[in-house]
Amino acid sequence: MRRRGGTRPESAGQDRLGPGPESAGQAEPGPGPESAGQAEPGPDTPVRGDGPADAVSCAGLVYAFGETTAVDGLDLAVRDGEVFGLLGPNGAGKTTALRCITTLLPVPAGRVSVFGHDATRERMAVRRLLGYVPQQLSADSGLTGRENVTLFARVFDVSRRERAARVAQALDAVGLGDVADRLAKTYSGGMVRRLELAQALVSAPRLLILDEPTIGLDPIARTSVWEHINAVRAATGMTVLVTTHYMDEADQYCDRVALMHRGRVRALGTPRELRDGLAARRGNSGEGEPPTLEDVFRDVAGSGLDDRSGDFSDVRSTRRTASRVG
Amino acid sequence: MSEAPAVPLPASAESVRPGSLDLLVVPPSARTGWRLLPARVAALCAVELQKLRHDRTELYTRAIQPALWLLIFGETFTRIHAIPTGGIPYIDYLAPGIIAQSAMFIAIFYGIMIIWERDAGILTKLLVTPTPRSALITGKAFAAGVKALIQAVVVVVIAALLGVAMTWNPLRLLGVAVAVVLGSAFFSCLSMTIAGIVLTRDRLMGIGQAITMPLFFGSNALYPVAVMPGWLQAVSLVNPLSYQVDALRGLLLGTPAHLPLDYGVLTVAAALGVWSASSLLGRLAR
Ligand SMILES: Nc1ncnc2c1ncn2[C@@H]1O[C@H](COP(=O)(O)OP(=O)(O)O)[C@@H](O)[C@H]1O
Ligand SMILES: [Mg+2]
Numbered sequence: 311m312r313r314r315g316g317t318r319p320e321s322a323g324q325d326r327l328g329p330g331p332e333s334a335g336q337a338e339p340g341p342g343p344e345s346a347g348q349a350e351p352g353p354d355t356p357v358r359g360d361g362p363a364d365a366v367s368c369a370g371l372v373y374a375f376g377e378t379t380a381v382d383g384l385d386l387a388v389r390d391g392e393v394f395g396l397l398g399p400n401g402a403g404k405t406t407a408l409r410c411i412t413t414l415l416p417v418p419a420g421r422v423s424v425f426g427h428d429a430t431r432e433r434m435a436v437r438r439l440l441g442y443v444p445q446q447l448s449a450d451s452g453l454t455g456r457e458n459v460t461l462f463a464r465v466f467d468v469s470r471r472e473r474a475a476r477v478a479q480a481l482d483a484v485g486l487g488d489v490a491d492r493l494a495k496t497y498s499g500g501m502v503r504r505l506e507l508a509q510a511l512v513s514a515p516r517l518l519i520l521d522e523p524t525i526g527l528d529p530i531a532r533t534s535v536w537e538h539i540n541a542v543r544a545a546t547g548m549t550v551l552v553t554t555h556y557m558d559e560a561d562q563y564c565d566r567v568a569l570m571h572r573g574r575v576r577a578l579g580t581p582r583e584l585r586d587g588l589a590a591r592r593g594n595s596g597e598g599e600p601p602t603l604e605d606v607f608r609d610v611a612g613s614g615l616d617d618r619s620g621d622f623s624d625v626r627s628t629r630r631t632a633s634r635v636g
Numbered sequence: 637m638s639e640a641p642a643v644p645l646p647a648s649a650e651s652v653r654p655g656s657l658d659l660l661v662v663p664p665s666a667r668t669g670w671r672l673l674p675a676r677v678a679a680l681c682a683v684e685l686q687k688l689r690h691d692r693t694e695l696y697t698r699a700i701q702p703a704l705w706l707l708i709f710g711e712t713f714t715r716i717h718a719i720p721t722g723g724i725p726y727i728d729y730l731a732p733g734i735i736a737q738s739a740m741f742i743a744i745f746y747g748i749m750i751i752w753e754r755d756a757g758i759l760t761k762l763l764v765t766p767t768p769r770s771a772l773i774t775g776k777a778f779a780a781g782v783k784a785l786i787q788a789v790v791v792v793v794i795a796a797l798l799g800v801a802m803t804w805n806p807l808r809l810l811g812v813a814v815a816v817v818l819g820s821a822f823f824s825c826l827s828m829t830i831a832g833i834v835l836t837r838d839r840l841m842g843i844g845q846a847i848t849m850p851l852f853f854g855s856n857a858l859y860p861v862a863v864m865p866g867w868l869q870a871v872s873l874v875n876p877l878s879y880q881v882d883a884l885r886g887l888l889l890g891t892p893a894h895l896p897l898d899y900g901v902l903t904v905a906a907a908l909g910v911w912s913a914s915s916l917l918g919r920l921a922r
């Protein structure tokens with residue numbers, strides 16, 4: 311069991327949490343068998359009857375790696391069409407939560423659904439709605455940019471007739487049209503990230519999930535990645551769920567953010583709401599520096615922030631990614 | 637935590653003006669049912685061919701060992717007449733065995749690649765596509781088969797240059813291709829199964845090296861089963877490599893073979909391999 315080091319009450323900053331989960335903590339049956347012929351409900355049929363489903367909804371999600379409880383009762387509701395930032399230091403459980411949402415990990419306790427489709431029972435339907443860019447640089451370095459994107463067009467069943475045009479549009483959308491026929495191993499870190507974005511976009515996902523899309527990139531490359539994300543999102547209206555530990559990026563680019571610490575959401579709202587909320591709590595709205603998102607985070611995470619953030623393996627994998635980025 | 641200063645990020649030199657994105661708002665219509673598997677297999681095989689086209693070094697370096705086997709071992713033992721081959725020159729007898737061996741080495745190495753792909757996030761991303769795990773493994777198995785097949789062509793050419801008299805009957809060559817692909821599918825699945833158990837590349841590398849030689853020597857690749865001691869005959873009996881070599885020899889040289897049995901064993905072995913590797917693939921995703 312983990313220690314609970316935070317000094318602030320659980321409710322701090324949580325007042326804006328969306329409509330409560332109906333069935334928090336309810337255990338789900340184990341992952342069902344996956345078969346090629348599995349019935350897939352259309353992407354637009356929400357399971358619940360009450361209006362359009364949230365893009366992502368997590369209720370009481372718990373995931374533990376042996377002794378380490380990586381996600382510890384996560385409640386989250388990402389609305390259709392927004393750019394939602396999941397923020398937190400290394401080791402907060404962001405990646406683990408995303409891996410439950412993307413069906414990579416089972417959901418041992420709690421409930422996770424994507425546009426109303428249950429992430430354990432309707433995996434294939436969920437995957438068809440997703441574009442996922444993992445934390446590592448995951449383009450295949452032995453293939454060209456175009457071949458990397460074509461593979462994803464094929465495994466998402468883009469018809470042969472449409473394939474070349476769609477792949478070209480995805481590459482153009484991230485500004486790689488001119489270098490599409492170079493091997494991915496000749497790309498810079500920022501270009502690889504944009505290539506991965508194209509891989510995720512080629513299937514026209516309704517939900518784009520980006521895990522630390524700018525980790526290890528220089529500021530120019532970071533800006534470029536974000537500008538492409540924003541441009542594509544403006545053109546397609548897709549929902550974006552992004553994790554980052556760069557608070558400044560989240561402040562600048564996310565519609566709403568959730569501050570995650572030790573497997574739970576500690577505060578939720580628009581960046582402005584969170585900053586104003588802290589300013590009001592401090593009562594210093596008149597004088598002094600206005601608080602940043604990072605100040606908000608320190609405020610809600612309490613004193614236990616530094617002792618567990620970023621254990622050795624996190625640091626190592628971050629370094630590895632950073633060195634691959636070059 | 638956040639090393640970057642909380643100032644707005646610099647604007648990039650050129651502003652982002654994506655062209656028309658009309659295709660990227662329409663989701664592709666989903667393939668379902670039986671058509672899904674062949675589509676995924678074709679996609680993964682295409683990737684394998686593209687990689688081979690970009691980098692042929694592996695193709696050449698992997699041709700060295702079979703060439704040496706044929707040249708040194710084959711030529712020498714042809715002179716000694718130590719192994720009863722049923723009247724054909726030993727190098728001819730050996731050639732199908734070496735084709736099977738080089739295909740097996742490639743296939744076993746393929747499972748190591750899946751761990752590399754896991755570590756690199758490539759596998760992770762494929763697991764989040766509408767591809768059932770069994771289809772992913774089948775695709776990988778056939779991709780290994782395609783790679784082994786191209787390697788087999790190289791070995792056949794080397795053997796032909798060394799004067800091995802093989803058939804050029806297209807139907808028989810097609811049979812050879814099927815046997816090579818099925819055998820590679822089995823050995824790559826064996827390797828991916830072990831990958832799902834041991835989870836790390838170093839351990840898999842060790843186990844891979846430990847099993848390839850026994851599989852090779854415990855088969856009829858170098859000598860007929862009849863000259864083996866009883867216990868080795870038992871190994872050979874459960875070793876799919878023996879059935880693959882039997883089929884290759886029968887087809888390429890016209891020696892007596894048990895083709896229905898050979899293809900039956902290879903098909904069942906490949907199917908079992910796909911089943912066990914796909915049920916363990918989830919462990920690699922954690
Ligand atoms: N595969 C794994 N095996 C064991 N522990 C893990 C694994 N992945 C993550 N963890 C642990 O779970 C916690 C949360 O990790 P993670 O979800 O990667 O956090 P974040 O993405 O916010 O940095 C960390 O303590 C990490 O060490
Ligand atoms: Mg992470």
